[in-house]
Amino acid sequence: MSKMNRTKIYPALQLLAESETYRVTGGFKIVDRWFQVPLDYFNPRKGSIKIFARNAIPNKKDDDGAAGGKLPYFIYLQGGPGFGCGPPSSHPVTDFLFEQGYQVLYIDQRGTGMSTPISSFTLAKQGSVREQADYVKLFRADNIVRDCEAIRLSLLPEGEKWSVIGQSFGGFCAVTYLSLHPEGLKQVFTTGGMPPLVNNPDEVYRRMYLKVKSRNKVYYEKYPRDIKRVRDIMKYLENNEVFMPSEGMLTPERFLSLGLAFGGHGGIDSVHILVQNAASDLNQFGALTYKTLSSIESHQSFDTNPIYAIGHEMIYCQGESSRWSAQRVLDATSKPSIFSWEDMKEVDETEPVYFTGEMIYQWMFSDFAELHKMEEVAENLAEYKDWPQLYDEEVLAQNQVPVFAATYIEDMYVDCDFARETAGKINGAKEFVTNVMFHNAVRSKTEGVLGELWKLKVGEVD
Incomplete structure (x- = not known):
């Protein structure tokens, strides 16, 4: 692996004049x-961008945060890619870290939240498709880390x-930081965030499809009546043009992509509610209501967080192109x-169509x-292969920073196996491995996951 x-x-x-307390x-x-x-740390003449961060300071003593402002910093790196941080008061990580004696800095990674967010509108300002793609290439983990270091x-x-502390993709960034x-x-603490040390996403998706398959089995075992409901919805969407409230089309493929939620606590139940509501609409009215379409749309964040789509496969690329890896696999x-309505509509009606x-x-x-509006940019990024390295295995092997994963x-x-392989390559990294928590445990079971990591930190291992 190159340097x-x-x-x-x-x-x-x-930008102190824009600061607010x-x-x-x-x-x-x-x-x-x-x-x-800098937009480009290797070519500052390309201009600059703005990065936004919310600093949460303990004010439990009602001293206007005087004591809390002297505490050491924890920075929180959000999952994604493509998502900004929510209000610190709504994230249970904040109180946990307050109790451990820290203040917390929630950084909106470049291109997300209020940190020079990427959208079709802001991309168009960059010029041609090539210029827009070149701009997006600067919004990966390496430059996110450089932003963090500049802020530090x-x-x-x-x-x-x-x-x-890095959650999911935020953990990928943390390993790039290391x-x-x-x-x-x-x-460094990572939660569901040890990255696969690969050069392209192909093997990532091979393993991911297997895990998604197993989650579909759990879904249909829990809600067997949804086999027919989903098939009925597929037939309706195939035979009707269904427009979403904010434009766009609801196709069979788009509906099946709701399975993205299956990996989080409560995700299977949330998809079932959407399926049940859609099936109820079709049964009563022969069409999908605005409320149901709006609910479906609220579960799909690609339009509001486009880096999650255009920048997703590139987070796995080092010197190789992705070439629409998920589709090719x-x-x-x-x-x-089993993931295709086009294929599954030809098989027995009792067979489930997988999300x-x-x-x-x-x-x-x-x-x-x-x-x-970003289709051509996405095509350009999918074919690009000269991606810089995101990880240095030699540096990781000599790591001296305490790491808890x-x-x-x-x-x-x-993927758990990928995550454990990577943790094994980071000198001194300690792991908490569990089969009773899902990917969003840092929010849904904060005390459970961070409590276990803190035991590793303080040496409680028995």
Whole structure:
């Protein structure tokens, strides 16, 4: 594996005039912070972008956060790619870290939230399709890490390090951080976020389809009547043009992509409710109501968070192209494909049609209105192969930063075996491995997962 591209990082410019301080219930002082960083760290002449971060400071003593503001920092790196952070007061991680004696900085990664967000509108400002694609290429984990390091150098006293917790893709970024700038890190925690050290996504998706298949089995065993309901919905969508409230089309493929939720606590139940509501509409009215369509749309975030689609497969690429990996891997499976309505409509009515998972397909850039405007950019990115390295296995093998990783055996999004292989390549990394938690446990079972990681940190292993 070739070496990573490295360059000196300078402190980010704090935009103090745009900073805002306020208090929220529950003992929180919030400082909204804005920073200016280079778009391209290797070519600063390309201009700068703005990065937004919310600083959550304990105010439990009602001292206006005076004591809390002196506490060491934990930064939270959100999963995705493509999602900003929510309000700190709504995330249980905040209180957990407060109790451990930290303040927390929730950073909207570049291109997400309020950090120069990417959309068809903002991309169009970059110029041609080629120029738009070149712009998106700068929004991967390596530059996210450089942003974090620039912010650390700006915000913390000289020589002071901070700690990182990375959820899912945020964990991928944390391992890139360990590879690229370990000098800035005091300790690293990942939750469902140990990345596969691969050069393209093909094997990632081969394993992911197997896990999605097993989650479909659980779904249909729990809700056997949904076999017929889903088939009825498929027939309706095949024979009717169904427009979504915010434009775009609801096709059989788009409906089946709701299986993306299967990997989280409560995900199977949430999809069942959508299926039940849609089937009820068809039974009573022969069409899908606005309310049902709106509910389906609210479960699919590709239009509002387009990096999740256009930038998804590139998070696995190092020196190789993705070439629509999820679609190619699916096409290579035996027929009839259990994930295809086109195939399954020809088999026995009692056979279930399987939902797909966290995969990105070319058809999405036709069915989703916002993504459709970025179709050519997505094609350009899928064929691009000169991706820089995201991880340095030599540096990881010599790692001196304490690392604590939560790995979920039943994780539908981050393969457990890949995760454990990577953890094994990081010197000193300690793992909490469980089969009773799912991918979103850091939010749904915060005390459980972070409590176990903290035991590893303090040495409680018996």
